[in-house]
Amino acid sequence: VTSRDIQFASDLGFKIKLLGMAEDVNGKIAQTLEPCLVPVESALASVEGVFNAVFVEGDFMDRSMLEGRGAGEGPTASAVMSDLVDIAWGFVLPTFGVSAQELKDAKWAGPEDIVSSQYLHIVVTDQPGALADISAILRDFGISIESMIQRRRDPGQPVSIVMVTHECSRKAMRGAVEKIAALSCVSARPTVLRIEQF
Numbered sequence: 001v002t003s004r005d006i007q008f009a010s011d012l013g014f015k016i017k018l019l020g021m022a023e024d025v026n027g028k029i030a031q032t033l034e035p036c037l038v039p040v041e042s043a044l045a046s047v048e049g050v051f052n053a054v055f056v057e058g059d060f061m062d063r064s065m066l067e068g069r070g071a072g073e074g075p076t077a078s079a080v081m082s083d084l085v086d087i088a089w090g091f092v093l094p095t096f097g098v099s100a101q102e103l104k105d106a107k108w109a110g111p112e113d114i115v116s117s118q119y120l121h122i123v124v125t126d127q128p129g130a131l132a133d134i135s136a137i138l139r140d141f142g143i144s145i146e147s148m149i150q151r152r153r154d155p156g157q158p159v160s161i162v163m164v165t166h167e168c169s170r171k172a173m174r175g176a177v178e179k180i181a182a183l184s185c186v187s188a189r190p191t192v193l194r195i196e197q198f
Contacts, residue, residue: 014040016036016193017036025114028108028110029107036194037194051070052067116195118195119192121160122162122186123159126158133185141176143168143173149162
C-alpha cells in the first residue's frame with residue numbers, strides 16, 4: 001500500500017485499514033488478514049493510533065463493535081501481567097472455550113468462495129489501447145467495473161488507472177491480475193485491495 005493508494009482511496013470515499021476477518025461462507029470458514037478499504041463513514045474507519053476494534057455480527061444479534069487500546073506501554077504491560085497471573089494460578093482455558101478434541105473439523109473457503117468488490121490500481125504507460133486491453137481482460141474473467149479514476153499525464157508517461165469493481169471472486173481477480181501484469185503497457189504489478197462495507 002502506497003501513499004498514492006491512500007489518496008485514491010480517500011478520493012473514492014474510503015480509508016485503508018488492516019483487517020483480520022473470520023466468516024462463514026456457505027458453510028466454509030474464510031480467514032484473512034489484509035489491508036482493506038472501508039467507507040469513511042463506517043465506525044471502523046474512525047479507529048486510529050493505538051486503538052484496535054473488534055466487529056462482531058451474529059445470527060441473533062445486530063452488528064456490534066468494541067474499541068479499546070491495543071498497543072502502547074500500558075495495554076501491553078496489562079496483557080503480559082494478566083498472562084503471568086493466569087500462569088501463576090494455574091488458570092488455563094482452552095483457546096476456543098472447548099478442548100481441541102471436541103472441535104469439529106473445519107471446511108476452509110478457497111479463493112473462489114471469497115466474493116467482494118475490489119480496488120484495483122494499475123500503473124500503465126499512457127498509450128492508445130491500454131485501457132481497452134485491461135477492460136478486455138476484466139471482461140474475460142467476468143469482472144465488472146463500478147467506477148474508475150484516471151489522472152491525466154503526458155503521452156508516453158506512466159499514469160495510474162484506479163478501478164472499483166462490482167463483487168467478484170478472489171480467484172477471478174487473481175487470474176485477471178496475472179494477465180494484466182503481463183501486458184507490455186503495465187509498468188508494475190497491480191495493487192488489489194478488498195473493499196468491505198462495514
